[in-house]
Amino acid sequence: MILLAAFTLYPLGRAVIYSFQDFSPLNPGDATWAGISQYVAALSDGVFIRSALNTALLVAICVPIQTALAVILAVLLNGRLRFRAVFRAIYFIPYITAPVAVGAIMVYLFGPKGMVTTFLHSVLGTPDAPWYATTPYAFFLIAFIIVWAQVGFFSVIFLSGLQAIPAEIREAAMLDGAGFWRQLLSVTLPMLRPTLVLVLVIGTIVTLQIFDQPYLLSSTGGAIPGSPADSTMTLVMYVYTEAFRYGHLGQSAAAALLIVGLVVLFSGAQALIQRRTPKPS
Amino acid sequence: MTKQSVAGVRRLGPFTILFAGALFVLAPYGWSLYASFVPNDLDLGHLDTGIFGLRNYSTLLTDPNTGRWLLNSVIVTGCVVIANVILNSAAGYALARLRFPGRSVVRTIIIIAMVVPPQVLFVPLYIQVVQLGWLNTYAGLIVPFLVNPFGVFLMCQFMVSIPREIEEAAVVDGVGHIRLFFQIAAPLSWPAASAQAIILFVWNWNTFAFPSVLATSGEMYTLPVGLFQLTHSTFTNSVALSMAGVILTTIPTLIVYGVFQRRFMESLAGATKG
Numbered sequence: 157m158i159l160l161a162a163f164t165l166y167p168l169g170r171a172v173i174y175s176f177q178d179f180s181p182l183n184p185g186d187a188t189w190a191g192i193s194q195y196v197a198a199l200s201d202g203v204f205i206r207s208a209l210n211t212a213l214l215v216a217i218c219v220p221i222q223t224a225l226a227v228i229l230a231v232l233l234n235g236r237l238r239f240r241a242v243f244r245a246i247y248f249i250p251y252i253t254a255p256v257a258v259g260a261i262m263v264y265l266f267g268p269k270g271m272v273t274t275f276l277h278s279v280l281g282t283p284d285a286p287w288y289a290t291t292p293y294a295f296f297l298i299a300f301i302i303v304w305a306q307v308g309f310f311s312v313i314f315l316s317g318l319q320a321i322p323a324e325i326r327e328a329a330m331l332d333g334a335g336f337w338r339q340l341l342s343v344t345l346p347m348l349r350p351t352l353v354l355v356l357v358i359g360t361i362v363t364l365q366i367f368d369q370p371y372l373l374s375s376t377g378g379a380i381p382g383s384p385a386d387s388t389m390t391l392v393m394y395v396y397t398e399a400f401r402y403g404h405l406g407q408s409a410a411a412a413l414l415i416v417g418l419v420v421l422f423s424g425a426q427a428l429i430q431r432r433t434p435k436p437s
Numbered sequence: 438m439t440k441q442s443v444a445g446v447r448r449l450g451p452f453t454i455l456f457a458g459a460l461f462v463l464a465p466y467g468w469s470l471y472a473s474f475v476p477n478d479l480d481l482g483h484l485d486t487g488i489f490g491l492r493n494y495s496t497l498l499t500d501p502n503t504g505r506w507l508l509n510s511v512i513v514t515g516c517v518v519i520a521n522v523i524l525n526s527a528a529g530y531a532l533a534r535l536r537f538p539g540r541s542v543v544r545t546i547i548i549i550a551m552v553v554p555p556q557v558l559f560v561p562l563y564i565q566v567v568q569l570g571w572l573n574t575y576a577g578l579i580v581p582f583l584v585n586p587f588g589v590f591l592m593c594q595f596m597v598s599i600p601r602e603i604e605e606a607a608v609v610d611g612v613g614h615i616r617l618f619f620q621i622a623a624p625l626s627w628p629a630a631s632a633q634a635i636i637l638f639v640w641n642w643n644t645f646a647f648p649s650v651l652a653t654s655g656e657m658y659t660l661p662v663g664l665f666q667l668t669h670s671t672f673t674n675s676v677a678l679s680m681a682g683v684i685l686t687t688i689p690t691l692i693v694y695g696v697f698q699r700r701f702m703e704s705l706a707g708a709t710k711g
Contacts, residue, residue: 232455256643256661264676265468367646
């Protein structure tokens, strides 16, 4: 019996040890313990403030757009349609592509003499210069990539939410003479509310933690991450560069914990909202 | 307009929108695929399929660096995924079925670990790996990621849903917990475990931030880290070469995704519902 318990406990013990080990250097008394001075240093750093603002702006731009697009896609994909599975599969591809690969493609498309750069220059009159090195276009480019990569993922979540709506409800609405739009507004969207909350929260948390895309794009050609002029610096990039570019480990850890605080706040808000949302039965 | 043609338009509308969207999604890949076959960057400006060739791919695959990166990615991702499936399942089983002291503590730890964003671990994990002397080793790239709290949580949820009666029958037959796990719980939870394996594969194959910190010497790069260096160091003179790298990095996830698509979707939808 003891042997059995030990054996089943063993992997679990390892899991616990790892989770402890990962956290331990952050604990008081360890290398990072310096009172609140690291927090003060981070909070009074203009770059940190800038990165917080950028991240907030990214959330404010990307989350509504990607959520709206994902709902539209999901509703379209939920209809009777030829090649439905093919479309669903295609929309999902960007999500499973390595951010590094996406970044590399976009760098060239939006780069000097890049196809998209040239095209947009002639059509919209945007500057004929690499987007990732021009303010404010670098920022919009990153917002675009985030939305482009994540819409498919969120539409799959919406799709499963849509399919959970009982067919009877829809049929009842149809019998009552509700057209497509009427059904969408009065039946589908209200029933999707729990999914909507979930997607908004996940989207916010994921965007709050965005790192790969802005880091890769802004450091193209050996530029300082966050360039041009910190306009693409995000919170997690700040944590990363403070630690591994400038060697400010303590300050980086303090900034990291501030992000945790933010994320916990959002998770808490989600729990609250979900508790208040009446469960459709 | 007849009723039929109205219905036809109704159906055609969504199709057109979806088709246009799909083109929009695929276009960058199309371009990168095209560029990867063009041997010389100077020819990228004009379409000429006559100059297509596999030179970029052969350059990459015969280059000792890229070959090494590919190998590293395969080793690291393979180890992490296999270990995760086994350890997450076992831990999930223990949490779901066994009564042992400290069980609620373990549960709390796993939930905390799920909520904490991984980026917080940049510094502590880096310090720890350095202290262990694991910088630029496989151990450093693999061991910290062997167990995934999210995975444990999902497996635990799944194991809880297995009817107890099945196990009780086995217990009556005098079967212990190890055999219970391997002969009953593990096979029954295989759908959940394999779905998890696919997600973990994609995540780990694509991951950039942590390996870029933990592998600082060229020979220990994983494919994404290597690709990043490739697009940077050769930025001005080999677009085509790095596009071949992009395609090489993307193909494995596409294959895994294509083969297991249905299960992947289900598990993602299930996972996010929590």
